[in-house]
Structures are given as structure tokens and as C-alpha cells.
Amino acid sequence: MNKLTAPLAALAIFASLPAHAAQQLDPAKSEIRFVAKQMNVPSEGRFRKFSANVNFDPARLAQSSVTVDIDIASIDLGSADNEAELKKKSWFNSAGFPGARFSASSFKAKGGNQYEVSGKLSIKGISRDITAPFTVQQNGGQMTVSGSVPLKRLAFNVGEGEWADTETVADEVVVKFRLNLVNTPTAVKK
């Protein structure tokens, strides 16, 4: 590939993206964290790697959509032992199901900068409908989407066999997300 065709190829790839990839994720300023209670003690973790394909326009909610892909093996619990444990079959089975995905195209305005998104969350090969509230902060060419949603780990078979015991590890896990999105020029043109 010579110097001229490289940018053209890049442009072609860009153009081939779904017509409405209006925002690009800035991973350095984004995070997906979770809090699980172990023996009633909150314990926090996060996923280091995830990507998002976002087209969110508060003025055109019907045309908006989001897909977030999470790399399960990038789990960070601040302890190598616990990370190895959670990658095992009875927990996330990251070898069999390396990715989790949230995909949605149903948004509701809840007044002000509050919104709600409903879509499918797939973890460990199990899909569930979830609804998550979130807030949007516009800041020049950037948008920060943040919120939190309580999930039931057992609905996704996360923690099987002896680990299905909710006395030691609670069923409810609160996922907190903050996505920093940069508006792409195509969105501005529209």
C-alpha cells in the first residue's frame, strides 16, 4: 500500500462502518466497573478492555443504537488469584465465552439529561433483557454517558455449582458504566 492509497483505504473502511456510528469511544476516559458483595462486603472490579459502537442522538432517539462488547478475560479484581478463579467454567468461563455484549436500540427520555435504554445483555451465552438508566453530559464535541444497573449474576449462570450459594456471594451485582464518546464529523454533518 503506497502513501496515497493508505488514507483512501482508511476512508473506505470508515465509510463501510454502519451508517450511524456517530460517536467513538475514548477507552482511556471510559470505564465499566462492578460491585459484588462477598460475605456482605462490597468488592469492586472492572473490565480493562471493551469497545462500543454508539449512535446516540438525544434529538433522534428512535434512530439511536448502542452495542458494547466486553472482553471477559480483561477482568480486573486487583488480585491475580481471584481473576483466575472468575475466568473458570463455574464463573464466566472466559475460554468458552470470551465476550459479553450489550446491544440496544430502544431509548426513552426521562427528562433533563436522564435517559433509559432497554436491550439485550449476553453473558456466558445467555441473553436477558435489561433496562438501564443513564445520564448524558455534553461537553463540546464530547459526550459522557454514565449510569449503573443492578444485575442478577445467577440469571447468567455466573457462579455455578457450589458458587450458586448467594450467602457467600450475593446474587446482585451492580454494574457502573461511564463511556466517554467523541462525536465523529459525520454526525456533525447530519
Add this chain to the structure above:
Amino acid sequence: MGKLTQRYNRLQIALHWLMALMIIGGLAMGLLLDDMPLSPLKLKMLSWHKWNGITVLWLALLRLGVRHISGAPELPASMPDWQKLAAVWGHRLLYLLMLLIPLSGWLMSSAKGFPVKYFGVLPLPDLVGKNAELADLLHEVHEMLCTLLLLVLAGHVGAALKHHYFKRDDILTRMLPFLKQR
């Protein structure tokens, strides 16, 4: 009259034996936990171990207070000076370990980022921030202190038995009221 002052008071005796059980239980759980693979039982036992240890810490403080107020029976005049000295310093070391071992465990829990929630209800403050290296170091310290405690306990129990069966004095009965005073 004279006999009464030769014994520890009831509160001291109750605290001694309650703590003896808790300390042995805590040590046993600690040894088991070390070799246990991660399981719900391990997580439960870890919590019991922590709650037990924190209770030992409060009780040790209470016990020091009671001892400060009520004092302790005098050692038999027949005891050689070196034995008296060993008894005094042995007990001081026991008290110190009863404070330092739970404290090092509490610190370790904070450093591991898994704070102690007393009986699953009362969250204890984190004494240090989450730090994996510090947690490993504190783990080593916690284990070393426990090894030291086992040695001092062996001396403590050995000396008590020696006094009771060989010296045939009242050292053990002043802490064990069910036994006849000699």
C-alpha cells in the same frame, strides 16, 4: 481469706478461658485456610476467622483494663527469680501478641482490599489503602507472629502443667477454679 487473693477474679478467669478457646480456634482456622482451595466454605471461614480475631482484640484490651484494676495474684515466693522474670515477660509477650496478631490481620484485610465487616454488619475502617505488596508482607508478618504465639503458648501450657503436677503449687488452680486448691 488468704485463699481468695491467690486466685484471679471470676471475670479474669472467664476471659482467660473464653479467649483460650477463641485463640486456639482462630489459629486452627488460620492453618486450615492456608491450604484450602477457594470455595464458599473458605470465604465463610475467612469471615469467621476475622470476626473471631477482632473479638480477641477487643477482649484483650478489656482484659488489660481488668488486670490494671484488679491486679494479678503474686507468684509463689519459692519460685526462682529467673522463673518469675520468665513468667512476667512471657505474659507480657502473650498480651502483646493478642493485640498484634488481630491488628496485623485487620491491616492485611485492608491492604487486600477486602475490609472487615464485623459479623457481616459493622464495617471496620480501613487502616491502610489497597496494596497487594503490602498485603503479602502483612500476611508474612501475621504468620510469623502466629508461629511465635504457638511457641509462647507451648511454654505457657507447659509451665502451668509443670507447676501443677511437679511443683504441686497453686499456679494452675488460681486460673482453674474447678480444681481443688492445694
